[in-house]
Amino acid sequence: MRVFVLNKRGKPLMPCSPAKARLLLKEKKAIVVRRTPFTIQLTIATGEAKQPVSLGVDAGYKHVGLSASTEKAELYASEVELRQDVSDLLSARRALRQSRRSRNTRYRAPRFDIRIRTKRKGWLAPTVENRINVHLSRIETVLRLLPVTKITVETASFDTQLLKNPDIAGKEYQEGEQLSFWNVREYVLFRDGHVCQHCHGRSKDPVLNVHHLESRRTGGDSPGNLITLCETCHKALHRGEITLKAKRGQSFRAETFMGIMRREVLDRLKASHPKLEVQNTYGYWTKHAWMLSASPAILAPKG
Structure with a gap:
């Protein structure tokens, strides 16, 4: 155990032993300035050997x-x-602010100049x-x-691209997995073959949705966190009637x-x-x- 020491001006010195610190405190040559970690400050001027x-x-x-x-x-x-x-704290704040703006209160114009x-x-x-x-x-x-x-x-x-694809090399670094796709949703639908990944088309529902495996708050909009579901399975999932076996991809x-x-x-x-x-x-x-x-x-x- 060591005791941290500050000089008379509050600048750090080399630490000392507890025995020496007790002696300095007993002789009124130092005062305690912090308990954790235990730190004393000298009340007299001394030489500074560092x-x-x-x-x-x-x-x-x-x-x-x-x-x-x-x-x-x-x-x-x-x-x-x-x-x-x-x-989580930022998401809670965002939800509270959205709720406040939707109330039937006085109109307040959006303040776009505060966007960081x-x-x-x-x-x-x-x-x-x-x-x-x-x-x-x-x-x-x-x-x-x-x-x-x-x-x-x-x-x-x-090298995150190398972690995703160990065989990547050369110009492939400039050609990501979403190359030639307009947006993430289009890529996810193409990746899943435009087929619901839960019922695999058995519901005959032509409407397809892109579902977040983890909430957007924690998982984001990366393709590894998205999966294709038909409208029927998507609504049933949010009602708690079905569960998905798919897990989020590597983050x-x-x-x-x-x-x-x-x-x-x-x-x-x-x-x-x-x-x-x-x-x-x-x-x-x-x-x-x-x-x-x-x-x-x-x-x-x-x-």
Whole structure:
């Protein structure tokens, strides 16, 4: 256990042991400024002997890992779980606003000037923006506790088209699965052969609908979340009379987020802390470095 120390001006110093912290508090040379993590601030001016502290950030879609260490010891470690309810909250807000507009109240003209997409460039979806801000806020928390000299962000790079089709190559990257189709609905109908995927035409209903396997709020409008149903089966499904065996296709939401945040977090860190060394690394680099530094006893096969 270590106690984080701030100097008289509130700048971070190297942490100390609990015994030394108790002595400083007893002699009135420090005061407690934070309980979790336990942090004290000196009330006297002292010399500042600092060591190079490196902060490693393991970025992720659901969890963020942070570890600050010197060459000899780890000083700080934490894991943050990112919230997953932003989409639900936005959908609830949208429903409330739509309900309010439909009431028999005074007329209010649409305010199109508040649309974020039209106001500034570089707009990100609220769910993505929230996760990026959590990464940055946790990093800022560590920077307020320790004299960090270097930040390394471990990210991942995904080729979503290669994940969908392992044999893709060359110009096929520019020819997606919806090539030559006007919209997603037309592609889904063609993919399913213009046949209801539940009754397979037994209902003789000529009207076809495109149904969301998961709600649009959570699953979106991607083709993997859509299926063709006839009007009869579609209405019966919403009445709860039938159930579908089809499952949603593979979702690449996490991979897409990692591709967006990889550069965004680095650019924002470099802009807010120009004096710090900020660099990016990948998981396979970290694994290779660990394999080189690990002892033969750890790497030896068991059994």
